[in-house]
Amino acid sequence: MNKYVKDFFHRGLIFGGFGPVVLGIVYWILSEKVENFSISGFEFFLGIISTYFLAFIQAGATVFNQIEHWPITKSLLCHFSSLFVAYTLCYLGNTWIPFEPKAILVFFGVFVIIYFAVWITVCLSVKAASKKFNAKIK
Numbered sequence: 001m002n003k004y005v006k007d008f009f010h011r012g013l014i015f016g017g018f019g020p021v022v023l024g025i026v027y028w029i030l031s032e033k034v035e036n037f038s039i040s041g042f043e044f045f046l047g048i049i050s051t052y053f054l055a056f057i058q059a060g061a062t063v064f065n066q067i068e069h070w071p072i073t074k075s076l077l078c079h080f081s082s083l084f085v086a087y088t089l090c091y092l093g094n095t096w097i098p099f100e101p102k103a104i105l106v107f108f109g110v111f112v113i114i115y116f117a118v119w120i121t122v123c124l125s126v127k128a129a130s131k132k133f134n135a136k137i138k
Helices: 005-014 018-033 041-066 072-093 101-137
Strands: none
Touching: 005 072, 018 041, 041 072, 072 101
16 A cells, blocks of 8 residues: 555544544533533534544645655645545535535635645744754754
């Protein structure tokens, strides 16, 4: 099996469990703060499965940034696409956004803005850390 595929699954399996933990914390806070908060057993089950899937994909997708023979645009496109599909399926499946073109378009816009804001922040942080590290070596 390809090294990157193994890394994808390994990372996904390690970190996938954090999705349901976060969901559990959100449900707990909602149950404490929102009067008469309730969800059905199916909604609870779907939330656990979909947030595990989401965390699994998000953790596994970090492997795209480590495939050295790929150009940065290909890595970025694969990472972005896998996260966008996973988030969209999770949000639609849990009816956190309605299945309407306008809602999906708004979701897409927000996703793109946040994705690239995080990506630029990480890029600048890594470059600054590398520069600092290289200065210490010299």
